[in-house]
Amino acid sequence: MAGIRYYDIRHVKGAISHIDIENSRVESAGTTFLDRAVIRVLGPRGWGILTVDHFGRPRGKKFDELLAKASALASLTGEEVVLADAPSGMIPVPPKKTDPLSIDLEEKGRLLLMVERAARIPGITSTRAGYTERYEDVRFEDSCGNEYTYSLVRSGYSILAVAGRGGEMQMGYRRRHALQDFPLKEGKKDGETAARRALALLDARRPRGGIMNVVLDPELAGVFAHEAVGHASEADLVQEGSSVLRGRIGERIGSGIVTIVDDPTLPEFGFEPVDAEGSRVEKTTIVDKGVLSSYLHSRETLPAVGFGHTGNARAMPGEPPQVRMSNTYIAEGDSTPEELIAECREGILLCGSRGGQVDPGRGVFQFNAEYGYLIEHGECGAMVRDVSLSGEILATLHSIVLCAKKRKMHAGYCGKGGQTVPVSDGAPHVLLRDAVVGGNGHD
Amino acid sequence: MVHPMFSFGTRWLVAMDTIEKILKAGERQAEEVEVCLARGASVTARLRKREISYAMGSEHQALSLRVIRGGRIGVSSTGNPRAWEACLDAALRSAALAAPQEWDGLPGPGDKPGGFVNFDGSAVPDPDRVREMVRGMEEGACRYPVEVVSGSAQISQYRIVLANTRGLYREDRESVVSMGLETIRDQSTGYEYETSWKMDIDPGSVGERAAFLAATSHGGRDVPTGIYDVVLSPDAFGQLVGSSFLPALSGRNVHTGRSRLANLLSQEVCDPALSFIDDPGHPRGIGSCRWDGEGTPTRTLPLVKNGVLRSFAYDLKTAYQYGCGTTGSAVRSSMGGDVKIGFHCMTLDGPREEILEKDALFVHDVVGAHTANPLTGDFSVELANAYFYRGGNPEYPVRKAMLTGNVFEMLGETGGLSREEKVVGCCVLPSIRLKNQRIIGN
Structure with missing residues (x-):
């Protein structure tokens, strides 16, 4: 069709189910059915995009009309978009370990109740457990003749336990999500872990914030990799000029022990068999021994920015693709966690994540720990709570002085531009020198 | 009048008929049924630096059901109202799992409501309007020495019907107008946005404030x-x-x-x-x-x-x-x-x-x-x-x-x-x- 350089269609059908238990009662359960398509047309300059509910792929004249409608939108654009030639092909979807779809709703409710009841130990005043399950049947086609179909299922649960004493409250939280699996079947022990943590936090100190040495556990160090480096390496932000990593390829931006990788091929929560615009997925080494080596790319950002390969376009059902991380991690070092704590001498060990945020243009990040421990004379001491870490990306990467040798990945969700996608983050324990720690206590 | 590119059209009338079918079918299997049916259209223009990189038009439908049977509440929703039977089945299944609770009924018909309180008929999801909005923000940003990073403008309209088996039937219309701009000067960033249900936002002012923030945070x-x-x-x-x-x-x-x-x-x-x-x-x-x-x-x-x-x-x-x-x-x-x-x-x-x-x-x-x-x-x-x-x-x-x-x-x-x-x-x-x-x- 005249004026159309390229088109693609990504249609996702599926369902999201949830069960919510509060204080041993099933408060809510339900299902949301998904059925949305995104039709992208690349006009003489930029994109025209249509999103349509319960899409039926039309043929012949009706399909041409659909493209013409998207093309009319493309005529508003002024940016000259160039698409990279991208390697195509889909990698195999990992086999299901346990298929959540094969387990009936009542059994899921029963298992979730076991997790919740395990958290109801003396001192716990409130509990909340949630189960979510999402399956997607994805169909992709483009004007180059590529066609892919695949199905994925993700499921997981969370347990929140609230401990109360003398009018004070603290919470313990555990969550576990998995790709092509059903972790709820092994979730009971997390109920008790969440409860015991909530009780312990009642006696934890609120540390006074300031500049100090910090050891991050694998979960929080993974959030650091994601927030501080991953987002700033997304090439759409680099292209817009809103990343502090713009123009720094080949530059040493961190200490020589820091290697940071994004890999959508890993069978972790952020796995993709093919990206949202049909490009083959590959591992990307973003930071190689302290040197910035690649950005994460879509077909659109690669010609505009360079340095890397395509395969990092991801999208929520019914939304246009964005450059996104998948499974992001700091590579292993050769120390032990005990060596990191001994080397830290005086400081703080931060554990678990309550989330984080980054301003990639300014190069500033912030994230919050679920709990931590004071480090005194090279040993772990009293438990602390409500501690956060903030910093400047470039300065902080140089301040990583040790990485432990055992890496662990954690599943979660990441938001950007109004879209939320499943990701995993991971790292070994890492030691930071002179980090800015936030806390409103006096200890 | 909605722009012809994204009209509610006859599909909305068909959808109204669907509500009656759901209430009748649901009433046979549960004491109470609630239907919320929404249909919306929106147009978005996305700015990258100083050019529009994409324009997007969306047509949404959403059907949300709630059933109450023996004090047990089940919910389900779908983007395809034609698939309401599967949606109703899912709501009934989830009700079977939910714990029973005290329940004294959904609201009845009540008084006749007045007009729409957050709907502006002139907030039309028109591609040319959102283009003007992003251009206005960009011009506003020119008043300070900054780079425009990105921005977007969106106009949406919705029609929503809420009905239940107690005789409640309420129809509403809503509009949402939103825009935002991100700017940068070296490593100083600025972001400003505005949201309204009517066409009363000054895009130039939004752009100027975004630029002011980046420019004055510098140094x-x-x-x-x-x-x-x-x-x-x-x-x-x-x-x-x-x-x-x-x-x-x-x-x-x-x-x-x-x-x-x-x-x-x-x-x-x-x-x-x-x-x-x-x-x-x-x-x-x-x-x-x-x-x-x-x-x-x-x-x-x-x-x-x-x-x-x-x-x-x-x-x-x-x-x-x-x-x-x-x-x-x-x-x-x-x-x-x-x-x-x-x-x-x-x-x-x-x-x-x-x-x-x-x-x-x-x-x-x-x-x-x-x-x-x-x-x-x-x-x-x-x-x-x-x-x-x-x-x-x-x-x-x-x-x-x-x-x-x-x-x-x-x-x-x-x-x-x-x-x-x-x-x-x-x-x-x-x-x-x-x-x-x-x-x-x-």
């Missing part, structure tokens, strides 16, 4: 760690109270042991100068409405009046469960989505003053408010676009610092509210002056 200085009077903008304040204070006003959190405000009714919970009032009739509220998400007539709800906790917010489910009356506080989690407790238009009232006349640290935005402890209100956030004000004027921008404290405690001693207000999500908020806040500098 920031460090501040020493210490105690400061802090003025939070509506955005910064909205994020912090939204992380823990507002959730603590939810009846569900109160009765399930997850609210720090439980057991404090009729007690002073913040500065006596402050009142938090949910005002569903607020003329600027995006969520303003005559009835709530399950059809209960809404009313002005003083949650905190002159510092004293007066009420919590309840929907029908929570009200029946805990023997309270509904406060008309059911909101839909998205267009046609599930029901939950929320606020239609949360407002903050108090003494209006020139709150930057005395020395203070002004904070336009914060990074990481969502990481606050939702139970206790403890938080540590990074500041963005912060300025030290002396004698009523900005003396210098602050390069990097953290604000750390407790949301509940920070409301205990305040120093007035600004006269200007901004729409921030489901709130319309002023700036607020907070006394003796802890800043961690560099």
Whole structure:
């Protein structure tokens, strides 16, 4: 069709189910059915995009009309978009370990109740457990003749336990999500872990914030990799000029022990068999021994920015693709966690994540720990709570002085531009020198 | 009249017929059935640097069902109203799993409602209009020496029908206009946005403010760690109270042991100068409405009046469960989505003053408010676009610092509210002056 350089269609059908238990009662359960398509047309300059509910792929004249409608939108654009030639092909979807779809709703409710009841130990005043399950049947086609179909299922649960004493409250939280699996079947022990943590936090100190040495556990160090480096390496932000990593390829931006990788091929929560615009997925080494080596790319950002390969376009059902991380991690070092704590001498060990945020243009990040421990004379001491870490990306990467040798990945969700996608983050324990720690206590 | 490219058309009439079918079919299998059917159209233009990189048109449909059988509530939703039978089956299955509770019925027909309260017929999802909006923002940004990073403008319209087997049938129309622009000068960033239900936003002003923030934050200085009077903008304040204070006003959190405000009714919970009032009739509220998400007539709800906790917010489910009356506080989690407790238009009232006349640290935005402890209100956030004000004027921008404290405690001693207000999500908020806040500098 005249004026159309390229088109693609990504249609996702599926369902999201949830069960919510509060204080041993099933408060809510339900299902949301998904059925949305995104039709992208690349006009003489930029994109025209249509999103349509319960899409039926039309043929012949009706399909041409659909493209013409998207093309009319493309005529508003002024940016000259160039698409990279991208390697195509889909990698195999990992086999299901346990298929959540094969387990009936009542059994899921029963298992979730076991997790919740395990958290109801003396001192716990409130509990909340949630189960979510999402399956997607994805169909992709483009004007180059590529066609892919695949199905994925993700499921997981969370347990929140609230401990109360003398009018004070603290919470313990555990969550576990998995790709092509059903972790709820092994979730009971997390109920008790969440409860015991909530009780312990009642006696934890609120540390006074300031500049100090910090050891991050694998979960929080993974959030650091994601927030501080991953987002700033997304090439759409680099292209817009809103990343502090713009123009720094080949530059040493961190200490020589820091290697940071994004890999959508890993069978972790952020796995993709093919990206949202049909490009083959590959591992990307973003930071190689302290040197910035690649950005994460879509077909659109690669010609505009360079340095890397395509395969990092991801999208929520019914939304246009964005450059996104998948499974992001700091590579292993050769120390032990005990060596990191001994080397830290005086400081703080931060554990678990309550989330984080980054301003990639300014190069500033912030994230919050679920709990931590004071480090005194090279040993772990009293438990602390409500501690956060903030910093400047470039300065902080140089301040990583040790990485432990055992890496662990954690599943979660990441938001950007109004879209939320499943990701995993991971790292070994890492030691930071002179980090800015936030806390409103006096200890 | 909606732009022909995205019209509601005859599919809407077909959908109306579907509601009747669902209610009849559902009534045979459950005591009560509720149907919320929504259809919407929107157009978006996305700016990258100074050119539009994409224009997007969307047509949405959402069907949300709730069934009640023996006090057990089941929910289900779909983007395909034609697949309502599968959706109804799923709602009935989920009801079978839910615990039974006290239930005294969905709302009946009630009085005939008046007109639409947040619908502007001139807010048409027209591609040319959103193009003009992003161009206007871009021109506004030219008034300062900054680079435009990205921006977007969107116009949406929705039609929503809520019906149930008790004879309630309410039809509503809503419009949403939003725009935002991000700018940068070296490593100083600025972001500004506005949201309204009518076409009353000045794009040039949004662009100019975004550029002002990046331009004037450039060359920031460090501040020493210490105690400061802090003025939070509506955005910064909205994020912090939204992380823990507002959730603590939810009846569900109160009765399930997850609210720090439980057991404090009729007690002073913040500065006596402050009142938090949910005002569903607020003329600027995006969520303003005559009835709530399950059809209960809404009313002005003083949650905190002159510092004293007066009420919590309840929907029908929570009200029946805990023997309270509904406060008309059911909101839909998205267009046609599930029901939950929320606020239609949360407002903050108090003494209006020139709150930057005395020395203070002004904070336009914060990074990481969502990481606050939702139970206790403890938080540590990074500041963005912060300025030290002396004698009523900005003396210098602050390069990097953290604000750390407790949301509940920070409301205990305040120093007035600004006269200007901004729409921030489901709130319309002023700036607020907070006394003796802890800043961690560099």
